[in-house]
Structures are given as structure tokens and as C-alpha cells.
Amino acid sequence: MIIGSNSENREIEKRIAITPEIVKKYKNLGFEVQLKNNYGSHIGIDDSLFIEVGAKIINDEKELINSSDILIQFALLNKNQISMTKENQIFVGSFNSIENKEELNDLKSKNIKSFSLELLPRITRAQSMDILSSQANLAGYKAVLESFSYFEKAIPMMMTAAGTIPAAKVLIVGAGVAGLQAIATAKRMGAIVFATDVRSASKEQVESLGGKFLTVKGAENLETEGGYAKEATEDFKKKQEELLAETLKKIDIVICTALIPGKKAPVIINENMISNMQKGSVIYDLAASQGGNTAFTKVDEIVDKNGVKIMGERNILNKLPVSASNLYAKNMFNFISNLYDKENKKINLNMEDEIVNKTLLK
Numbered sequence: 001m002i003i004g005s006n007s008e009n010r011e012i013e014k015r016i017a018i019t020p021e022i023v024k025k026y027k028n029l030g031f032e033v034q035l036k037n038n039y040g041s042h043i044g045i046d047d048s049l050f051i052e053v054g055a056k057i058i059n060d061e062k063e064l065i066n067s068s069d070i071l072i073q074f075a076l077l078n079k080n081q082i083s084m085t086k087e088n089q090i091f092v093g094s095f096n097s098i099e100n101k102e103e104l105n106d107l108k109s110k111n112i113k114s115f116s117l118e119l120l121p122r123i124t125r126a127q128s129m130d131i132l133s134s135q136a137n138l139a140g141y142k143a144v145l146e147s148f149s150y151f152e153k154a155i156p157m158m159m160t161a162a163g164t165i166p167a168a169k170v171l172i173v174g175a176g177v178a179g180l181q182a183i184a185t186a187k188r189m190g191a192i193v194f195a196t197d198v199r200s201a202s203k204e205q206v207e208s209l210g211g212k213f214l215t216v217k218g219a220e221n222l223e224t225e226g227g228y229a230k231e232a233t234e235d236f237k238k239k240q241e242e243l244l245a246e247t248l249k250k251i252d253i254v255i256c257t258a259l260i261p262g263k264k265a266p267v268i269i270n271e272n273m274i275s276n277m278q279k280g281s282v283i284y285d286l287a288a289s290q291g292g293n294t295a296f297t298k299v300d301e302i303v304d305k306n307g308v309k310i311m312g313e314r315n316i317l318n319k320l321p322v323s324a325s326n327l328y329a330k331n332m333f334n335f336i337s338n339l340y341d342k343e344n345k346k347i348n349l350n351m352e353d354e355i356v357n358k359t360l361l362k
Contacts, residue, residue: 001347003336004068006061007036008075012314014321015328016040017072017093022329023053029337030345034058034068043321070347072332076100076114087111090339090347092332094118094131097361104361113349115359117335118261126355128334133177134327139286139316140181140257144170146316147253147284148189150302150309156190167192171251172211173244173268173293174258175202178286182255183211194247197258198236214247216240245273254283256293256312265290271305279307288312335359 003026005018016039018026023033034056037047047057058064065071065084073093077085082103087110095116097104107114117131127133148155157167170186172179175197186193187210195206196214203213216239248254248269259265265287274283274296285297289312296303296310303310317324338355341348351357 001030001069001345002032002034002067003070003072004034004058004064005036005039005072006064006077006081007039008073010042012318013074014042014318015074015325016043016045016321017074017325017329017332018055019326019329020045020049020053020055021326022333023050023055025333026336027054029340029342031070032056034064036061036064040325043325070336072336074328076103079103079106082106085110085112089113091115092117092335095361114361115335115356116361117331117359119359119361121354121358123354129331129338129355131328131331134331135317135324136176136178136257137181138320138324138327140178140255141185142316142320143178143255143257143284143286144182144185144189146311146319147255147282150311151253151282152280153252155186168252169194169250170253170255171195171214171247172206173254173256175199175206175213176257176259178257179255180205180209182257183209186253186255187211191253194251196240196244198240214243216243240268241270241273244269245276248273248277251277252281254281256283256285256287256297258293259287259290263290265293267291267293267295269294271295274305274308274310277306277308281308283308283310285310285312286316289314 026033035050037057037059051057062084065081066086070090076095089112091112091114095114097116104114117129120126120130153168154165155168158165168191170191170193172182172195175195179195183193183195183206193211194214195211206213216236258268283294285292285294287293288297288299292312294310296305297312299312299314339347349356
């Protein structure tokens, strides 16, 4: 069987889905691997490195797409590329079924099976395939570095003969994978770190990393069975707003990570809260691409409100494409390995397997 991967639109996606290390793993399973020419050249991986480990480089996009049994991508192919597909192929990636309904219907009409890995169930067996966790981990780390680069004071406490510089105070909104990594990164750099989350189980995790958990009095645990946050009640939102409004008056840097899968990001930091923050404070909003956690977030823009900088990028991992690609490629390989029947050397779509059933776009 042939596994292929086409180049992404690099204006919006610099990560790649197959690395030279992973080509060898696919070859060991018995797959052939083919890639578009200059597939990884933009992140320093020359075609020759792929060829050395047994991949085939193809110049013609239509030939690549049409001759692959399995296509591994980040984003879904565009309409023109979908016209190049053939019946009964398998697509694996992160396809945003809400925004790409028309394209996915075109694929279904050709009996193409599309697997979108952001839908993976939160079970132990799926952890090695979990693209949300691997990518969010890096995003949380990078968001801290980006926000610190715009903050015009030192981060750790510094004691000098001329006086003491106090440590920066950082608030992490949302203590999922990205938030926990942000806490760990900010703490390592010497900041005083606070965090808040709608999931009560997060308190122990935050405190284990040295953060101070802000507890909303009488809060219910807003966590789904799958481990994700669910939408807060109006009563919780009011209590959270009161707590945040008071806390933000003394915070220097805020990292927003609160997302609800498949929905617009909740607006947690409103206009009034921002107006009461200290001038020179910075907010980095990792939820920008889904609407943002603040009232003023704009994708790929830095908004200045009363001296508070608010920023958020469509794809922060375009700034860490090598590390992000390495992790994503391993996630993809582990997912394909789960589909592959090694004894009969074919793909086995076992719909009784929760991993297969939950990720297949029906």
C-alpha cells in the first residue's frame, strides 16, 4: 500500500505530516511512501533526506494524490485537489468537519474514508495518537515566550545593589494541556503563576507545577466524560467574572487557553476587566482562531487597549514547525499502525474499535 502526503498551503500551515524518521517506520511496516517535491524544504529538510530513507518524491500533484492509497495531511485538501482523488482512498488529518462540510461530502461521494484526529477519545490507548495534546503542549510553551517578549519588564525577581525588581505575575486561563505547559514554562522562568479553570480536577495539577489555583466559590465541576471543559452555567460565569476582575488588577501577563471543542471560544475577559488592568500588561490569546477569550482579540493582530497589549495568532505552531512536525508525524504513524493488519498486510477498519469509530467522519 502507498502512503502519500501533499504539501500544505504554507501561508497558513508550515508543519508537515511525515518526517524522515517516520518514513523508515512506515517502510518497516511494509508501506511505500511518496511525497510532493520540496515537501519539507521550508523547515530545512531537503528531498534528499527523504530519498535516503526510501521515500519517493513526486513532482506532479495529481499523480501524488491519485496514486496514494492513504493520504496524510494537516488540513483538508481544497476542491481542486479533491477532484484529483480516486474511489476508496483513506484520508487522515485534522479536518475541522464543521467548516469543511461541503468538501467532506465530496469525499464521501467517492467512498473516501476521512479520519480527523482531533476527535480521538480520551482513553489510554489513544494517548500516543493525540494530536491535540502534542500540539497544545508546544502551543502553551510558545505562548509564554511570545507574551514575555512583549512585556517590557524582567520576569524573575532580581535583587541588585540598586534595588529589587519584583517577579512578574502571570495568570493562565484554562488549565488543560496548553495551560499546564504554560504554567510550567512561566514558573521555570521565575514568574509568580496563578491559574483558573472550570474543571475542579485541575486544582491539583496546577498546584503540582507550583501555580496558585483561583477557586470560584461553590463551583461545580464542568468537565465532560472525555476530559474536556464544557460550557459554564450563568451562575458560574458571574462568580468567575468577579474573581477574575479583582485578580487581573494585579496581573502582568495573561495566557488564555480556554476552548470548547466544536464551539466558539468563551469570552472570559471582558472590556471592563481589561480597562482595570495595569498599563504595560500583556494578554496572549491561544483561542484567537476560535473567536478568542477576550472581548478585543483579533487574529494575527496586536490590539492596544488602554496600554494593555492583546494578541493571538491563527497558528502559533508555525513558529515551531520542526518540533510540532516531529510530534504530529509520530501521532499519525501510531494511528495508522492501529489501522494496519500486520498479518494480512492491509488496512482493517474495525468499527468496534473506539479509536476508529470516533475519528471516522460519517
